[in-house]
Amino acid sequence: MVGSAQKGPAPTARPTLVSLRHITKRFPGVLANDQVDFEVRPGEVHALLGENGAGKTTLMNILYGLYRPDAGEIWVKGKKVEIRSPRDAITLGVGMVHQHFKLVLPHTVAENVALGLKGTPFFAPARAVAQRIRELSERYGLPVDPERRVWELSAGEQQRVEILKALIRGAEVLILDEPTSVLTPQEAQELFKVLLRMKEEGHGIIFISHKLDEVLSVADRITVMRRGKVVGTVSARETSKEELARMMVGREVVFRLTKAACKPGEEALLVQDLYARNDRGLLALKGVSFGICRGEILGIAGIAGNGQRELVEVLTGLRRAERGKVLLLGRDVTNRSPRFLSDLGCAHVPEERIRMGIVPGLSVEENLILKKHHRPPFCRWLFLEPRAIRAFAQRAVEEYAIMTPSLRTPAKLLSGGNIQRLILARELSGRPAVVVAAHPTYGLDVGATEQIRQLLLRQREEGAAVLLVSEDLEEIMELSDRIAVMFRGEIMGIVPAGEATLEELGLMMAGEKRVGAKG
Amino acid sequence: MRRLGPFLLEPRLSPPRSVVFGVSILAVVVALLAAAPVFLGYGLSPWQAYAKIGRGIFGSWPSFSEVLRRATPLILCGVGLTLAFRAQFWNIGAEGQLLAGAVAATGVALFLPVPEGLRLPLMFLFGFLAGAIWGLIPAFLRVKLGVNDVISTLMMNYVMGYIVEWLVHGPWKGPTMRGFAYTDAFPLSARLSYLPGTRVHWLTLFLGVVLAAAVAFLLARTRLGYEIRVVGQNPDAGRYAGINFAVVLSLVMIISGGLAGLAGVGEVAGIHWRLRSPAQVSMNYGYTAIIVAWLARGSPVASIFTALLFGLIFAAGDYMKTTLGLPFQITGVFNGLMLFFLIGFDILMFWRVRIAQREKVWTSQIGS
Numbered sequence: 001m002v003g004s005a006q007k008g009p010a011p012t013a014r015p016t017l018v019s020l021r022h023i024t025k026r027f028p029g030v031l032a033n034d035q036v037d038f039e040v041r042p043g044e045v046h047a048l049l050g051e052n053g054a055g056k057t058t059l060m061n062i063l064y065g066l067y068r069p070d071a072g073e074i075w076v077k078g079k080k081v082e083i084r085s086p087r088d089a090i091t092l093g094v095g096m097v098h099q100h101f102k103l104v105l106p107h108t109v110a111e112n113v114a115l116g117l118k119g120t121p122f123f124a125p126a127r128a129v130a131q132r133i134r135e136l137s138e139r140y141g142l143p144v145d146p147e148r149r150v151w152e153l154s155a156g157e158q159q160r161v162e163i164l165k166a167l168i169r170g171a172e173v174l175i176l177d178e179p180t181s182v183l184t185p186q187e188a189q190e191l192f193k194v195l196l197r198m199k200e201e202g203h204g205i206i207f208i209s210h211k212l213d214e215v216l217s218v219a220d221r222i223t224v225m226r227r228g229k230v231v232g233t234v235s236a237r238e239t240s241k242e243e244l245a246r247m248m249v250g251r252e253v254v255f256r257l258t259k260a261a262c263k264p265g266e267e268a269l270l271v272q273d274l275y276a277r278n279d280r281g282l283l284a285l286k287g288v289s290f291g292i293c294r295g296e297i298l299g300i301a302g303i304a305g306n307g308q309r310e311l312v313e314v315l316t317g318l319r320r321a322e323r324g325k326v327l328l329l330g331r332d333v334t335n336r337s338p339r340f341l342s343d344l345g346c347a348h349v350p351e352e353r354i355r356m357g358i359v360p361g362l363s364v365e366e367n368l369i370l371k372k373h374h375r376p377p378f379c380r381w382l383f384l385e386p387r388a389i390r391a392f393a394q395r396a397v398e399e400y401a402i403m404t405p406s407l408r409t410p411a412k413l414l415s416g417g418n419i420q421r422l423i424l425a426r427e428l429s430g431r432p433a434v435v436v437a438a439h440p441t442y443g444l445d446v447g448a449t450e451q452i453r454q455l456l457l458r459q460r461e462e463g464a465a466v467l468l469v470s471e472d473l474e475e476i477m478e479l480s481d482r483i484a485v486m487f488r489g490e491i492m493g494i495v496p497a498g499e500a501t502l503e504e505l506g507l508m509m510a511g512e513k514r515v516g517a518k519g
Numbered sequence: 520m521r522r523l524g525p526f527l528l529e530p531r532l533s534p535p536r537s538v539v540f541g542v543s544i545l546a547v548v549v550a551l552l553a554a555a556p557v558f559l560g561y562g563l564s565p566w567q568a569y570a571k572i573g574r575g576i577f578g579s580w581p582s583f584s585e586v587l588r589r590a591t592p593l594i595l596c597g598v599g600l601t602l603a604f605r606a607q608f609w610n611i612g613a614e615g616q617l618l619a620g621a622v623a624a625t626g627v628a629l630f631l632p633v634p635e636g637l638r639l640p641l642m643f644l645f646g647f648l649a650g651a652i653w654g655l656i657p658a659f660l661r662v663k664l665g666v667n668d669v670i671s672t673l674m675m676n677y678v679m680g681y682i683v684e685w686l687v688h689g690p691w692k693g694p695t696m697r698g699f700a701y702t703d704a705f706p707l708s709a710r711l712s713y714l715p716g717t718r719v720h721w722l723t724l725f726l727g728v729v730l731a732a733a734v735a736f737l738l739a740r741t742r743l744g745y746e747i748r749v750v751g752q753n754p755d756a757g758r759y760a761g762i763n764f765a766v767v768l769s770l771v772m773i774i775s776g777g778l779a780g781l782a783g784v785g786e787v788a789g790i791h792w793r794l795r796s797p798a799q800v801s802m803n804y805g806y807t808a809i810i811v812a813w814l815a816r817g818s819p820v821a822s823i824f825t826a827l828l829f830g831l832i833f834a835a836g837d838y839m840k841t842t843l844g845l846p847f848q849i850t851g852v853f854n855g856l857m858l859f860f861l862i863g864f865d866i867l868m869f870w871r872v873r874i875a876q877r878e879k880v881w882t883s884q885i886g887s
Contacts, residue, residue, distance in 0.1 A: 337761055355755055356753075357759070359752045360753065361748075373742060
């Protein structure tokens, strides 16, 4: 399988557009890229697959001129080149669509495309490019109105603008970094059609992803990276999900979690007609209602920014509800403090684990008692109880397999997976009645993801009501008993997980379908 | 890793203690070297000047005791500031809080009819409270209105400075002082006793050392200390953990301001025996304490030693004035240079610097 890259058509027939040879890049303490070879030919989608931290983005940043390699060569269309900056990359015909778009929100589409574009007139540059935009969007099936302002566009439309920006600059090779992470399933399908058009026009596409299914459906060739090295390059037609996963992780991966049948108990969390505003003062929750029983997982699906964050914050006491009620174990807890809710048994696995979930400079053991530090056995009267803290931390580290040099190591030195295990160890201790988990596996490797999903399932079996917010639809479908879809601050419907289809969820996520019964 | 000319900079996530200590010493030494031209400007050899100062101060117990006398208010203020800095509250207001303590102590000493034996304890108590209140006001402004703490604490210094000026020129001006801007002298029961043969008011010094240990214990082993460290390092995590920022900050500023207030009590009850113009009561101890706390890297116990260092600089300033004929303001030059190099050298703590191997140097390459 490693050799299949060489088995392709002869180089003279289809010369490579870009070829990276023996690229090595070292960061303090890590070898981000170790002798990496990668190439893309005209008319192919070459996927770069790997877990977070495998070195995919580093490699692409080298190709796009954001980093310089410590060693290795870059060849573009048969010539050895040096790419010192994105400007060099663009001149050589390499374009990149970053995971986080680089657009000026108050400006129009045409103004964004014209920004920094060579050959645009000094006056009214946007008008000059508008025609070009229309031509290109016609040709590639990228419908977008040049006069619209970018902030009015959906994430999918903004992505089209980014692609147009690259095309109008003459990109022959287009790098797409995790392009589907902001899209609904339908929007992703649209994107794949565009990629097909671009292939036909002779472009080469580098598709960075860690999602196996989409890579299999869109790519021609797949190169798998692990820990900075290329594990191998395979043809999409000749490989399988299992093989790719094994290459990514380095061992067999179980795809189906064993999940006991749902035995819902009493209602632990009830939300009634909840209204709340976001940080900009706009209504982010508009009449949200649902309930979760003990022993049940309710998944909240939706594209980021449709009120999920605000919902989690209201439920955990971090944001005020303007209207509506939250009942925890039958008790009205609307707008009570985070400490009150936590003491009552509401655990919170926060979305931004490093920004909110830990105190980076404090030790592992001190981080493990956060939220519980004010109560026995960790605190008696006003004094901390180091022995109780140490004993608890020792147990937690063993039980949750937190890899740390010592209990006194600052939490910031742990890896992402271990930080998340630390947070779960803390939040799940003391048998919480409700677990609010926001994006619990975001950015974690396959192994840690698997483990954290098991932990959530165990909570469910032990009788906790779990609210799972995630953008990963597969995760939602795999773990949840019921799935609620949020769109623009409303719940579009709640469906039993067994009956939900990706298509239906996608339509609900896009706001195009509502499923009758609420609550 | 970053490249800067011929140097390679490698980030250090948590610098070991030895590096912190070494870098701090280096900053102090470089500051002393950088101050050398000042001596040259006065026609003195810096080396001889430093040697002379060293001999003068360490030569006898009475002259060395001046270091302790000067360090006393610095310890109290510095310890209080380490606490505020650990909570990420930039208390620049120790000067005003110290003066508030001095004012309260003077009020008790001169105007409060209390039994003689209770007078000093009450002066310390009211001094602490006055400093605490003066520190609480900016904390309150920050919590309720989001007023920047650097600005508000700094401005509060000027307000208290003018209050003191007004008191000593106006209502509290001593009738027996023949027109000088002083209050009357304190009664004997309101004066602190000295270590024999010195002007070290030992009770305040003792308080400073004990309270430094107490604050260290508070930070490490109490619930409040834990919450201070959480809030200081990650306010979002503090909110998430249900820690009430307003309560924590208020307690921090009560202690921080209160300790500075105690320093003010010590100065009027131990040195001056009266309230006089702010520049004479305090000699910028409250500002110097900022450097004391910074150099101590937020450790209350370490501030005892950094306070001694700055006590030494003050004592050296006195010595230079009397023996070498230099202006006392030279201490300001020293203090400024030290703070400058301490902050500047932080880069050495958080980045390991190495010389890049020649063949690997690219021209003007700074990547990250």
